Amino acid sequence: MNRRRVQMLIFVGSIVLAFLLQLTPLPQALLPLKPYWIALVLIYWSIETPERVGLGFAFVIGLCGDLLTGQLLGEQALRLIVLIFIVLRFRSRLRFFPVSQQALAVFALLLNDRIVVIMVRGFSGDPIPSIGFWVSPVIGMLAWPFVFLLLDDMRARIRARET
């Protein structure tokens, strides 16, 4: 089952890469622009292979993210659960959207994610972040077509090589 192994490699590789990208430094001015890479990659996989990415998986990935960034344990887990739940709920429609429409949906998802963050941080007593906090969903939307096309293309190539 070589093909299956390669598929798995892409799956795991993309998630690891998302974690690394999330940690990658940027110049101070560009920092708020960084999209939530883990969310983008998880959205892709939950649309394409929902049997792999469920709520439990989102929970575990979120805990890993919290472990890496050292914030409140469970914060990213909560964010990703909400995100993946909405994606899975509307999956049958999201799948057939053209990429531009998908990008808009991703924008809405990421915006919702920011609201969840504000709620969590509000409860844990953190101050409300500055205006730059709301820029990241826009960048996430712009990044979505690239994430989607890149991952889709890689999977299509493997499928083509096998047949």
Place this chain on the structure above:
Amino acid sequence: MPLSSPDKVSLFAEGAVSTARLIAYLTLAMIVMVIDHRGNYLEHMRTLAGTLIEPVYRIAALPSDVARAGRLAVATQTQLVDENRDLREALLLAQVRLNRMSALTAQNDRLKKLLDVQNELGLGVQLARLIDIDLDPFRHRIVLDAGSAQMIKVGQPVLDAFGIMGQIVEVLPHTSVALLITDPTHAIPVTVTRTGLRTIAYGTGAIDRLQLPNIPISADIKVGDELVTSGLGGRFPAGFPVGEIIEVSNDESGMFAAAMAKPAAALDRSGEVLLLQDLPQAMGPPAPTEPGKEQPDSSATSLPSGAH
């Protein structure tokens, strides 16, 4: 395989997930968060998982390391010559100051012997490098490449050549996390050098701003005043530069003045930082059991009149 799975659900069906599972997982996440918020278990977990986390940090920092090495490799001769000259000038200045300092230190030692003061202000420092990764753009935390293996402890002040940067908040086996003074949750007790006014500088979340709310409206504070650590609280040693006042205004209620300061340390540029090793004796609130200890201090403050 993934696409071949027949999708029998209609376009407007609920999909594969049930609300019950969502609620179950949300509750689980919230329980984890509350437990962690109460007991800070995340830090223990991170310490345990340190061997897994640290390599990830190093890998994430690789691109910027490579970029820095590349920039160094293609630096032109003139740039290097310029930098070299600047450094030599800076060294010369530092040497001159140091020479003057040594005379002062000798004098200070003599005076201290006269006063029979035991508490030394010895500074043990330790150099650490920044691991260039970004944990969260809206929290100002930096990762350093020294951890419990290098005897780093939580609470150690972090400095650079220009002033206080922050303090260590978390220690892993070979890395540690420091909170910068500009983080919105950070506060540092400061003194205005010109007038001796004591106040507290809060982080704002902007890398180049500190906030000093609640200054009495009659207090003498103006743009250009320098802020140094006051040593109150016992966390930071006294006398290190923190910043410079750049703006003074009234707060919304009109009862207090509020000032903005620019941090002295190069918070967004420092590549190497200093960690103060042994915390100086706590100068903050005295232990409640010994209120009579104020006496030796007042004799120390009478020094200038005796020196006339």
